[in-house]
Amino acid sequence: MGKQADIGLIGLAVMGQNLVLNMNDHGYTVAVYNRTVSKVDEFLNDAAKGRDTIIGTRSIEELVASLAKPRKVMLMVKAGEVVDSFIDLLVPHLETGDVIIDGGNSHFPDTNRRTAQLREKGLLYIGTGVSGGEEGARRGPSIMPGGNKEAWPLVKNILQDISAKVDDGSPCCDWVGEDGAGHYVKMVHNGIEYGMMQSLAEGFTVLRKSPLGLDLTRIADLYNHRSVIESRLTGWLKEAYEQYGPDLNQVSGSAAQSGEGKWTVDAARELGVAVPVIEEALAFRLRSLQHPSYTGRVISALRHAFGGHDVKEEK
Known part of the structure; x- marks a missing residue:
């Protein structure tokens, strides 16, 4: 296997695609997966064409296997049951200390629940707000992470690198609090x-x-x-x-x-x-x-x- 990915991302709608391209622009190798697998090939042959550090995968198992440890997986999928279903698919393949990031607009009580449930399994969970729309995702959004604080040092560089910057170069991304704080904000x-x-x-x-x-x-x-x-x-x-x-x-x-x-x-x-x-x-x-x-x-x-x-x- 070649170079393992720094982070994986599930969900290749426009926001997900743009975040992947943003991460890749900042030097990160990104593995991608989409439930409709044909969208992976479409992305690789179109917006991500020629980027050999974006890795297409066609199953959850392949996605997880492509990630460097501790693994970091970001979900950019519809809030609600879809998030829970992907967490259920991921958990059997993850290990203690791995991180799941929910970058969608989940309701904060759901994020509270997921953080607690995954903590019991030894997994770290972050619920993060991402603001700036499709353009922001591509060029630099405002990012509002919260959840299990042990996860923050593991993802801080990635999230702050891809975020928007103020005039002095400071990132428009910082930790906002425990449990569902990111999605509450x-x-x-x-x-x-x-x-x-x-x-x-x-x-x-x-x-x-x-x-x-x-x-x-x-x-x-x-x-x-x-x-x-x-x-x-x-x-x-x-x-x-x-x-x-x-x-x-x-x-x-x-x-x-x-x-x-x-x-x-x-x-x-x-x-x-x-x-x-x-x-x-x-x-x-x-x-x-x-x-x-x-x-x-x-x-x-x-x-x-x-x-x-x-x-x-x-x-």
Whole structure:
């Protein structure tokens, strides 16, 4: 066998592929696996073509066998039962001190449970938030790891190397706490994101309906240069206007949601914390499924920009 991989990654959707390429760019040998095995070959023959330090594997056994010890396996799969099923497949082939990293948007109670269960088996578990969307995964995301702290020294270099960097070169990645802390921090991040997107969408709806004939693309660009609301979201909205035009007619006015906003609202309620902005942003998305609007189009365009979520033209 040739050089063993520094880390394995399961799940070759766009986020997973981009993280693999990012790791490989930073000098790491990466073994990859996907449940639909044909996607491994597609990846190796397309985005990863010519990269001989990305190793394609076609079974869990082959993936684990390709890894240097202590083994490190990152899951980039759908939250919920899929994560549990892959953990169940991995565990028989791992040894004490090996690490599993869940990089999806898992609910923090599930991460608490998995950390405890794997600790009993001598395995180390990390649940990490990854923010920045598909572009961030490729060029450098913000990473929020938590879980079994014994695992942190084993994965710190990889995660900090692939993360975004601030101006002084410091990584946008650090340990946030035990058990489900990483996914808790990412959950609240996504709740905040709901509120920010809602405010941006509402504001641009007001601008669009004004009688002044305003150029929304230029305004988004203006807002995104040294104003208080300068942000990646504002920049993405400018790009959406450039792609779809100011009316966003090809974009659905029904804004979908994937669960993290509700989890944030539920967690806040249990703590007795009022979160009216996040709560209303969530309620708007649910209402928009029956009552599409321009505000919903803005949110849908933003969701597509950072997460690759579908943008469906209204019929």
